[in-house]
Amino acid sequence: MRKPSCDQKKDMKNRGAWSKQEDQKLIDYIQKHGEGCWSSLPEAAGLLRCGKSCRLRWVNYLRPDLKRGNIGEDEEELIIKLHALLGNRWSLIAGRLPGRTDNEVKNHWNTHLKRKLDQMGIASNNHRLGVLPRPSISLVSNYYNPTDKVAESSSQANDDDDYGVMNSASGTDISHTNSLPELNLDLTIGLPDHDLMESNYEQVAGTRAMHPSSSIEK
DNA sequence: AACAGCGTCAACCGCCCGCAT
């Protein structure tokens, strides 16, 4: 077995909360060199952190396009609907909430929405559609996230959790759920059209451009 | 004022996947 990718962490001096100086170093470095090669970034930036920690800090906190602040009701609604469709695919859900991170969405779900749904009598763990085979889908909703693994392959098809989305080939209307009959996310299932992908990518380039790994050629 | 309980959220951990060799 290979060792964990962040095994060096034991050697790292700094752990826990980030200081302002560390934040500034990371910001300065990324502004100069852009993202990429997180494993070598800490040394290059003069940080005593592991690459993963740097990436997490940047993605979840320092990125300039982050909204921060309270999640609005409309966003909550969208999260609930997307969760009904996608389950705990926080990165996918966050990808459709511009300026929000997977961590933020996940935390908000666990602290607010879970309880909210429970109070409403909707089981937060099974408000999704019924168990269906996970399709190879492309979610062409209001935002297309080029990093979407779902869109790229069905490699996760062996996961045991379900995807509450039916293949469009079946003709099933994905906008109907047991608990959210009004759901209409305009999610299109199927192989992504290349031109559409390009245009959508440009559309979100402002918020996702800092992700060099987000290549639709992948 | 002091303490306990609870909620929030940043950060960590372990695992998985894709790619290169």
Next chain:
DNA sequence: CATGCGGGCGGTTGACGCTGT
């Protein structure tokens, strides 16, 4: 084909602040 590495993801933890007693 096997292995190693880097990146990314979801689950979990723990520190901290707030509120109630």
